[in-house]
Each structure stands twice: as C-alpha cells, then as structure tokens.
Amino acid sequence: MEESLMTQDVVFQILGTVSGKSIGVVTLNVEKALNALNIDMVQAMNAQLKKWQSDDNVACVMLEGSGDKAFCAGGDVRAIYQASIETPGQMTRQACEFFTQEYQLDYLLHSFGKPVLVWADGIVMGGGLGLMAGASHRVLTERSRIAMPEVTIGLYPDVGGSYFLNRMPGKIGKFLGLTAYNMNAADARFVGLGNFYLNSQDNEPLLDAMAEIDWSSDINANHQALTALLHSLETQVSLPLGQSVLAEQQGLIDNLMVGSINEIHSKLCALDIKEGEADWLIRAQKTALAGSPLSWALIEEQSKLGTEMSLVQCFQWELGISVNCCAIGDFCEGVRALLIDKDRNPKWLYSGLNQVDSSKVTALLSSPWSENEHPLKDL
Numbered sequence: 001m002e003e004s005l006m007t008q009d010v011v012f013q014i015l016g017t018v019s020g021k022s023i024g025v026v027t028l029n030v031e032k033a034l035n036a037l038n039i040d041m042v043q044a045m046n047a048q049l050k051k052w053q054s055d056d057n058v059a060c061v062m063l064e065g066s067g068d069k070a071f072c073a074g075g076d077v078r079a080i081y082q083a084s085i086e087t088p089g090q091m092t093r094q095a096c097e098f099f100t101q102e103y104q105l106d107y108l109l110h111s112f113g114k115p116v117l118v119w120a121d122g123i124v125m126g127g128g129l130g131l132m133a134g135a136s137h138r139v140l141t142e143r144s145r146i147a148m149p150e151v152t153i154g155l156y157p158d159v160g161g162s163y164f165l166n167r168m169p170g171k172i173g174k175f176l177g178l179t180a181y182n183m184n185a186a187d188a189r190f191v192g193l194g195n196f197y198l199n200s201q202d203n204e205p206l207l208d209a210m211a212e213i214d215w216s217s218d219i220n221a222n223h224q225a226l227t228a229l230l231h232s233l234e235t236q237v238s239l240p241l242g243q244s245v246l247a248e249q250q251g252l253i254d255n256l257m258v259g260s261i262n263e264i265h266s267k268l269c270a271l272d273i274k275e276g277e278a279d280w281l282i283r284a285q286k287t288a289l290a291g292s293p294l295s296w297a298l299i300e301e302q303s304k305l306g307t308e309m310s311l312v313q314c315f316q317w318e319l320g321i322s323v324n325c326c327a328i329g330d331f332c333e334g335v336r337a338l339l340i341d342k343d344r345n346p347k348w349l350y351s352g353l354n355q356v357d358s359s360k361v362t363a364l365l366s367s368p369w370s371e372n373e374h375p376l377k378d379l
Helices: 039-055 079-085 093-110 126-133 163-166 172-177 186-192 200-211 218-233 249-255 263-268 280-288 295-301 311-328 331-340 358-365
Strands: 002-006 010-016 022-026 058-065 070-072 116-122 124-125 137-140 145-147
Touching: 010 200, 022 039, 022 200, 022 218, 039 058, 039 093, 039 358, 058 070, 058 200, 058 218, 070 116, 070 126, 079 093, 079 311, 093 126, 093 163, 093 311, 116 126, 116 200, 124 126, 124 163, 126 145, 137 186, 137 218, 137 263, 163 172, 163 311, 172 186, 172 249, 172 280, 172 295, 200 218, 249 263, 263 295, 295 311, 295 358, 311 358
Parallel strands: 022 058, 058 116, 070 124, 116 137, 124 145
Antiparallel strands: 002 010, 010 022
8 A cells, every 4th residue: 555645643545456546545543542533634634535536546535543442533622622711702713623624524525426435443423423424335343333422522413413313213313412322333324324334354355355346437336336345245244233222222212302302301311220121221311411401402403403404504504503612602611521621520501401591502503604704605
C-alpha cells in the first residue's frame, strides 16, 4: 500500500488494484482516544476525500480505525468545551467551526457518489456514527458497539441523527436518542445503520479481495461489484450475526416511547425490572434518567421532525442547536462531568424534566443565523 499523505491523527493511503484503479484508505489514527475526531482530522479528511472524489483513478474509498477497540468513539470536544467555558453564553468560533466542518464531512460522504465502505469494528459512537451513516457500504462485525450517547453530555443525536433516527422502525430512533442504548451488529443491521456483516478478522482478506475487483469508471458497476463481494464474504463468516434485542423487543420499546415526553419519562421511571431479567433495559433506563433534561426536550423536538426534511435541511437545523447547546445549554457541564473531571455527576441546568423552561428550549432551537448567513447554506 502506498502512503500518499499522513498527519499525526489520520492516515491516507492508496491501495493499488489489478484493474489499474485505486482504493483510497482512510485510517483514523488516535487509538488512545478511541479514534475520536478532532478538528484537524475533520479538515484533513474533508480535503483528501474531495480530491479522491474528483480523481478518476480512485474507484472506491474505505474508512477504518486504528487498533482493535474502536472505529470512532465520537468527537474530541475538549477544545469546544474550553472555549465555551471561557466565554459563557456566547457562540464560540471553535464550536461553530468544528460542527460546521464535521457536518460538511458527513454530508460529503452521503453525497460522495463513488462507493464508500466504513469498517465499523468496535466502538462507533456520536461523530463516528455520522461518518458511518454517510457510507454506502457499512460493514458491522461481532465487536461492533454502536450508540448515540449525546443525552449524557447535554447534547442530542446530531451528525444527521435528525434524518436517520426518524427513519428507523417504529419508535426505536427516539429510544436510541433518549437511552444511549448500545447496539450490537444485529441491532444496527435491524435499524438500517449497517448493511453488511463480517468478522473482525476479515479486514485484511476484505482489502485483498477488494484489490482483485475489476474496478472501472462506471460508478454504478463499482457499487454493484463491491456489494457482490461483501455478500459473498458474508456467507463465509465463522461467527454468526446473532440476535437483535431491538428487533425482539420492538413492541415493548414502541409502547415505552408513545405519548408526550413527560409520559415517556414517567413510564421509564415506573419500570420495575429485577436484576438479570432485562439488563439491556435496566442500563437504558438508568442512562436515560441520568441524562440532561434539556437533552430530553431537544430529542423530543427532533423526533417531531418526522421524515419531511431533507438531509441538507437536517444538518442545517442541527448546526444551530449544536452551537447553542455549547453556549447556553448543558453541554459544558456534561463534558466536564464525563470527560474533564470525570466525576460522572453533572449538575444539569434543570433538576428534572418538569422543571425545564420552555423559553430555554425555544432559545436552543432558534438559529443564530439568517438563512443567507447560515454556514451550511451551500451544502
């Protein structure tokens, strides 16, 4: 594999193939931080992927993470946190730049045209899920652990979550947002986040097989060739996909998520589960009830969007809310408790859901920009 460009935190390589065409390989390279995205990584990926998108010799792109623990565990939000606590109540350049460029990267993957394969092995959370959702070929493994845990840090499921969560079966998207439920490969396949399943040991054999594909200049044919290869490799896995709790328990989940946000909260509070009976639901309940009440209110508003908005409109809607969360929401306290002081004891702005001031929610939902000034107006 010929290395074409390297930064400290992300590596770009070109893989030659028998067809004469190339495969661009992106490796997120911050193993100690579970390959969490920082602004430098986002900028480097935006630049390199645009080059590969317009390079006729590059037929396909693959994204993977270094190490065996994570593809990408989210965004490295410490710089945003630092800037936000230094200027409380104000939208910061750091927050605006990070979220703008992250969403541009996500949208670039969604609209890339050429096949994009994400190797979703290990942890895939938050910003990692934004990358994964944009890929055409999303490969899960027996080690995949996929979640949108933003409720735990005073955010809401962004990176296109407003689009893909509302398109999941029943009320499962809302359940994932409120509970940060940790999906396995079967769960992710059921809700449509993953569309192929291999084993973690299949990474190198997959790359070898991709190098043997007869890539051409026909993008549709290239998509079909990669799909056929993955379907073929799926039949040879030694560890099977397993069971999806979300599929098995969809009726229960839908019933829990029906009603107003206060009714949902009451139902989760009232759940009486004995240890060992439904550990997945106990974890979901505890995480949801410990989450930011403001995040609950935002996730409720997000779920009301339904499926009417386009992907572009979803990213534009999310950007305003994300920067507002950093300036006037629970984001800084959530990050402090989870990542900075690590006391896991956030003091949210509101002690409970019934305390949340509707004017605060309205302020969080109000875009800081006019339509003509919006940073994503040209997406």
